[in-house]
Amino acid sequence: MxxxxxxxxxxxxxxxxxxxxxxxxxxxxxxxxxxxxxxxxxxxxxxxxxxxxxxxxxxxxxxxxxxxxxxxxxxxxxxxxxxxxxxxxxxxxxxxxxxxxxxxxxxxxxxxxxxxxxxxxxxxxxxxxxxxxxxxxxxxxxxxxxxxxxxxxxxxxxxxxxxxxxxxxxxxxxxxxxxxxxxxxxxxxxxxxxxxxxxxxxxxxxxxxxxxxxxxxxxxxQWHPSGTPPWRHLDDILRNGRIFAERWGTWPMEGWLEAFAAAGAIERDGDGWRRAS
The missing domain is CATH 3.90.550.10 (Spore Coat Polysaccharide Biosynthesis Protein SpsA; Chain A)
Structure with missing residues (x-):
């Protein structure tokens, strides 16, 4: 077969x-x-x-x-x-x-x-x-x-x-x-x-x-250069993460979000995240 x-x-x-x-x-x-x-x-x-x-x-x-x-x-x-x-x-x-x-x-x-x-x-x-x-x-x-x-x-x-x-x-x-x-x-x-x-x-x-x-x-x-966290994808991660959270009630990629937050790039926005003001 x-x-x-x-x-x-x-x-x-x-x-x-x-x-x-x-x-x-x-x-x-x-x-x-x-x-x-x-x-x-x-x-x-x-x-x-x-x-x-x-x-x-x-x-x-x-x-x-x-x-x-x-x-x-x-x-x-x-x-x-x-x-x-x-x-x-x-x-x-x-x-x-x-x-x-x-x-x-x-x-x-x-x-x-x-x-x-x-x-x-x-x-x-x-x-x-x-x-x-x-x-x-x-x-x-x-x-x-x-x-x-x-x-x-x-x-x-x-x-x-x-x-x-x-x-x-x-x-x-x-x-x-x-x-x-x-x-x-x-x-x-x-x-x-x-x-x-x-x-x-x-x-x-x-x-x-x-x-x-x-x-x-x-x-x-296969190896390729990448950032940890992936800085060039920050806006994608926020946008797609918001879509995901609205659907499933939780944010994905939490480790990266926490790393972005620790660097001062994003901040909490209620239950979600946004670019730091």
């Missing part, structure tokens, strides 16, 4: 080098899983104002930024619609910064066969700046999953408690089309940086979709 897996990535010119490496690793992963009953469909959604100049071996969609920045949620929704229309059995979302581990495709596919009604998420390792793997075989030695997320044994499926949905990351996850439609996709009100992935997880919880951690389905986040 063949499973058609759509690997969906949102991309931009700022991450072109990361995208090239991801494409190469996916080709290698596809070659290694060619006998595992996986038919790979590659979909990239370009988020820049301009369409990409080169597209590689993928279906490419173009979704320019909105009034408040890149529309990651809307881009994923567009890609999911395309994948479902193309007959995909599984939607696997992989952030442009992430490389697929050797077992990401087969273990995600196996998990979807075992738990077809769940939201499936695997562990993510953040690579250091000096770690530049050249092939799939380089990745296992670099495995060091983020300590704040579950890391089940390879092949094991661990079910999240209701309080654990806030741990969901959209860096690497998979759903069947019927689960995608049950959740309703990403909320397109979120533009720019932050909160859309936690909102997606909370929507899944609200609709009774179980969150399952997939042991061994590793992804590897």
């Amino acid at each position: 063949t499973t058609r897996v759509a690997v969906i990535t949102t991309a931009s010119s700022a991450r072109l080098a990361h995208l090239h490496r991801q494409r190469r690793f996916l080709r290698e992963a596809q070659s290694e899983t060619s006998t595992a009953g996986i038919d790979l469909l590659r979909i990239e959604v370009w988020l820049d104002d301009a369409a990409p100049q080169e597209v590689g071996n993928a279906t490419v969609l173009h979704l320019p930024p909105g009034a408040h920045g890149m529309r990651v949620g809307a881009a994923r929704n567009a890609a999911a619609r395309h994948a479902i229309e193309a007959g995909a059995d599984l939607l696997l979302f992989l952030d442009v910064d992430c490389l697929p581990g050797p077992d990401l495709l087969p273990l995600s596919t196996d998990a979807a066969r075992r738990r077809p009604d769940d939201l499936l998420a695997g562990p993510v390792t953040y690579l250091a700046s000096v770690q530049r793997p050249n092939a799939l075989a380089d990745l296992p030695a670099l495995t060091r999953p983020h300590p704040a997320r579950p890391d089940p044994a390879p092949g094991a499926l661990a079910h999240a408690a209701p309080t654990d949905y806030a741990l969901f990351w959209s860096l690497s996850f998979a759903v069947t089309p019927r689960v995608w439609e049950r959740i309703g996709g990403f909320d397109e009100a979120y533009e720019g940086y932050g909160a859309e992935d936690t909102d997606f997880a909370f929507r899944a919880r609200e609709r009774g979709v179980a969150l399952t951690w997939v042991g061994g389905a590793h992804a590897y986040h």
Whole structure:
């Protein structure tokens, strides 16, 4: 039995080098899983104002930024619609910064066969700046999953408690089309940086979709410069955080908000936050 897996990535010119490496690793992963009953469909959604100049071996969609920045949620929704229309059995979302581990495709596919009604998420390792793997075989030695997320044994499926949905990351996850439609996709009100992935997880919880951690389905986040807290995304975080709080009654990204407040950049505004006056 063949499973058609759509690997969906949102991309931009700022991450072109990361995208090239991801494409190469996916080709290698596809070659290694060619006998595992996986038919790979590659979909990239370009988020820049301009369409990409080169597209590689993928279906490419173009979704320019909105009034408040890149529309990651809307881009994923567009890609999911395309994948479902193309007959995909599984939607696997992989952030442009992430490389697929050797077992990401087969273990995600196996998990979807075992738990077809769940939201499936695997562990993510953040690579250091000096770690530049050249092939799939380089990745296992670099495995060091983020300590704040579950890391089940390879092949094991661990079910999240209701309080654990806030741990969901959209860096690497998979759903069947019927689960995608049950959740309703990403909320397109979120533009720019932050909160859309936690909102997606909370929507899944609200609709009774179980969150399952997939042991061994590793992804590897390629290093890039970033701030802690991410200062260039401050206004996005305030705007998206406010949308999230109005919907769910709590603010996301609390650690970053507290760091911004400690630096004097934001202040409390009732139950929320605003730029310091």
